[in-house]
Every structure is written in structure tokens, then in C-alpha cells.
Amino acid sequence: MRSKPELLAPAGDLERLKVALLYGADAVYFGGPAFGLRANAINFTLEEMKEAASFAHQLGKKVYVTVNIVLHNKEAKELITYLEQIEETGIDAIIVSDPYVIEMAKKYTHLEIHLSTQQSTLNYEAASFFQKEGVSRIVLGRECTKEEIEEIIDKVPVEIEVFIHGAMCAGYSGRCVLSNFLTDRDANRGGCSQICRWDFKLLDEENHPIEGERDFTLCSKDLSLLKYIPEMIEMGIHSFKIEGRMRSIYYIATVVSIYRKVIDNYFLKKNTYDDAYEKVLREVANRDSVPQFFHGSYGEDCSYYNGREEVSNQDFLGLVLSYDEKNKEALVEQRNYFKKGDHVEIFGPNHEVIPYQVSDIFDEEGNLIEIVRHPKQLVRIPISQRVEMYDMIRIVK
């Protein structure tokens, strides 16, 4: 039997890192104060990196830091100092795209090096090149099919990491600078403004618009390989990666916990697929998801002509901050409007989903209230079953 793959989750900040690890991720990845591809996320300071590494290591888990921007002359000068600094924080590996970073990391640190998907590694010759250059893991390009992944694993002695869930680049990673040209924001240095989600008019050779019910867009549906997890485990893929460093704790907790369950169930020889999982994943993202290139299909079914009418998910009602065993009450921080009588579910890393109907709600002063309407409002709700810090409450539709 194959060994258990790593479940790798994104972490936009320390809170999300803790949630990802507590909900079942084996490792997390995040950006530091420089050289990462999410320049507009709130990235980790060196101090926070230290705390992140320590938190993860206490749980027997790992943290990886992205150093995956495309360097310009002036930035490259500061690279060596930065690599030395982040090594001191105790992180487990760096994720790099520019080969010069590989060279410098090898020369000046003992950091483990993972090759970013930004390199668009899609074949065994390229994988072999980078393996010989000293990378211990390659994050394959998202355009790889199942057969291509298998052949690379078969031919190159390097750990392979594959995206299993989340948003997709419409183009080959590294080959899209639409953002640079249309908004002056550098896509390959963390400034991507997601032009692929914009609508355009498509014109013919005589400049006449070719108009469908919706405008033209490059937008792709999200990726979900939930159904194929057993196949992917059997292929010997080392790490399953979830996309989304900008996503909420609710998204991270939901997606991580579902994939955790599916992977664990495979090794327990239990059922690995459930329509209910798919439904929860679809609702948490508010976007359609498909297997994309994994089975060689990337036709119109993968395109997303939704007219940019996405609404943010409001299923996440509250975060449990603590539980009072004596009074059987949970202290909850509000994340979306909810009220007495709502049918909800409480889910967490250490117990099955608890169905629950909101009965009494008390505000901070102990007054009974009917509605929780204020962002981050603290309330107490009686729950007979024990819940825990970082459990989450979601609405049942």
C-alpha cells in the first residue's frame, strides 16, 4: 500500500495557519515579508514565521515559505540576507520559482527547496533537470494530466506535489502578464489583478462583436479533484496542495477537513466519496469546480461564463472561542448574521458534525437577544454537546 500523502494547505496569516493545521493539514505554506507571489496578502513577519514553525512542529507538522517571485536586478541583491533570515526562523522548506534562488539557497542555507508551480513543470525532462539542481520537491503545472504525472513519478526520483483544489490560472503560470499590461501590476511579482476574470467583447476580423448571452472571458472554473483522491494516492503523489492564501478561515477549515476525511478514509478502507462533501465544497467557494486537466479535458465545460456575478459566501455564522463545561455554553464570535431558530451545524477538527437549532442567545452582558447582527459580536449560546475553540458554526440550507 502507498504511504499517506501530505495534505498541504494555504495560510494567509497565523490564525489561518492554526486553523489549517488543527483541521487536518499536514503542512501549510505562506508568504514572508518579501519575495512571495501574494504581495497583497498580509504576509508573515519573521517573528510570525518563527511562531508558525514552532506551532506546526509541536503538532509534528511542517511549514513552507514561498520565495517565488520573478526577480529583478535590484531585488536580487537582497535575496541572500533574506534567505539566511528565514532559515533562522525554523521553517521546513522554501518554495521557489526563479532558479537563481535555488542556487543561492543551496550556497548559503541548508533549506529544503521546493520548485513552485510558477515554473510550469509539465514533463519529466524538466523535472529531471531541477531534481539534479537540488530541489527535493516539484509542484507540477496544473496542466498535467494523470498519465503525465504518472510518467514523471515513474522517471524522476523527486517528490511530486499536485494541486487538488482551488482557483486556477487561466494561462500557463508565468506566461500571463495581462495584469502588467492592463493594470500596471506585475503578475509574476505578486501583483496579479486577475484580468482572466474580466469580461471582454470578442471581435471578428472586421471588428464586429461576436456576442453570446454573456461576454467573452478567460475565466476558468475552480479545480476540485475530490473524486480522484484514491487514484492520486495510488499514483504515489507525495503532496496534495490546496490553493488559496487569501481565503477565509471558514474556507480553509471546510476544505481541509473534507480532504482530511477522504484521505484518512482511504487508508481506513472506508468510503472516500460522498455527494455531501462535494456540496459543501461547492457552497464554501461559491464557484463551480471541475477536475480540469487531470483527465485531459479542458474544453468549454471548464470555462466560467458567469458574468462576474459571484456573491460572497455567508454560510459561516460564527467561530467558537471557548466552551464553558459547567454551564454548557459556547462563546461565539459572529461572522455573519444569524438568529434564534436557525438550523445550523457545528463542525470542528475533533468531532463529527453536530446538527443544532439555535435556541437562546445571550449577549456579553447576559441579556437574551434574538438576532446576532454585528460583525465580530461576542455571544453565548447554550449547547449540550461539548464544542471546542476553533470549531465553526455554519447555516444549514
Added chain:
Amino acid sequence: MTKILVMPPHKEDLSKILKDADSILLGITDFSVNFTEISQDELKDVVKQVKKENKEIFISLNKNMHNGDLKPLESLLRECETYKVDGIFYYDVAVLQIHHRLSLEIPLIWSAEHLTTNFYTLSYWEKHGIGGVFLSNEITKQEILEIKKESHVPCIVQVFGYLPMYVSKRLAISNYLNHFQLPTASKDFFLWKEEKKYPIVERKIGTEIYSSFIQNSLGEYLEYQKHNMEYAFLSGAFLPIASFKRVLEIFKTVTEENLEESKKAIEKLFSNTDLGFLYKETVYQVKKNEK
């Protein structure tokens, strides 16, 4: 001397631009993106045609390679070596890996489009034996000249033409037309947004999108000459051959003295010229990192 490297608008235009070019750059069907293509079967005769005029010919094999491309790529590289092609532009490191494994002598030009942005990474590839670099269009003139100064291999910089912005494996035009069942006989397509028109091309291997403007760095070309830039690249993609020929003549004859007049002559031919990123640094952190 800065050599003029030219890509004709169409393969049929090759003979029309040979006189004014020092070197030719072409792609090969199914192995190239963003370049005017010839088929592998045509390669031998095209090389012969260019060499007969004592000009150089470079071939761009710059697509993202998948496993299935590797064997055909190997034989194509051998063919290029046999026909004495002057160099191979590559994007995917598989090309370099095969080149080394076969001990080929044909020079490889690191042509990773938007990623050829600094001299440190260039020095890395130099150690791996590359024979040249095609610089990114998204860096400033100052950065270009810094790289040129530090480089130990010939540098190529685009001075004229539409700029590539996007490559995808997806067939974006077909997907849209099929999804909404839109019949069209059109062979060329454009995207339109905020009064700007972007050429979009679909090939069997994916979709490409280009800038709304034609980069025209005629003045900078003179400066590049002073800094001994080895090659200036002019792309004829999407341009009428007559106008493009005229542009080539202007580049061949431009001097400090006739620069303004020459610029005006080009602006007369094309209303959508621009200097791209030569004097404009892209932003990448729009929100202050508060932590």
C-alpha cells in the same frame, strides 16, 4: 553592431523582408507560441533560403512541453543542428536538458518571455551553457542596459511590434463560440475592452493574447547600439507586410540626425505605438503590508 532580427508577418513574407534583416526568427508548428510558424517539413528549405542570402536563422521552440512532446522535440533539435540553424530560442528547460543529453552544439537562447528579468538569473543559465538571452518586455530600459552590461552572452531586445501577454493551453475562442453556439467564418479575432483592441490567436496548442499597442523603440534602438546590444528584434505579427517593410527600412537607416523624422514616419503608419514598460516600472505591492 546591433543586428536586426526579424519575424515576418507570415511565412510567405519571408522573401520580402530578407534584404533588410540580418537574422530571421521563426517558430515551428506545434512547438512554438507567439511566433510566425513554418512546418517541420519546410524547415530545411527555409534555412537554405535564408542562408543563401548570408543571413542568420533562429528557430523558436518556446512552447511549454508535455511528456508527449519530448521525443518529437529531440528529433527536431537534431534536425535544426543538421541544417545549421544558428540558434534555438527556448522557454521550457526540457529543451536545455535534451540539448545537453544529446551533446548538441547549436546555441540555445534563453527565451522565457516574461521571466528573463535580471542578470543574476541570467548568470545562472550562463553556467548551464546558454548562448544568448531574449530579454523580457516588462522591464525598464535601465534594467535592460544593466543586464546587457553584466551579460556574457548576446542579448536580444524587442524594439518593434505587438508584445505577447498571455499563453494558455485552453482553446479560449473555440470554447466561447461552442458554448454559446456562435457560428463565424472569421479567421482573426480581437478582444475589446475600454477602447483598446487586443489581438487574440488560437492555435491547436492553445491561446495567445497580445498587447493593444505596437511597441516602437526606435530612439532606444540607437541607444542599444551604443551599448553594443547584439540583436534588436522586430516582430511583424498582425502587421501588413508593406507597412512592416517600411518600418524595417526606417530602422535600417535611422540616425541621431533623422530620428524625429523617422519616428514621425512610423507614427504615420501606425496610430497605436507605445513605449511599453521601458520607462514605467510595474507595481506589485498595492497594499501596504501592515505586519
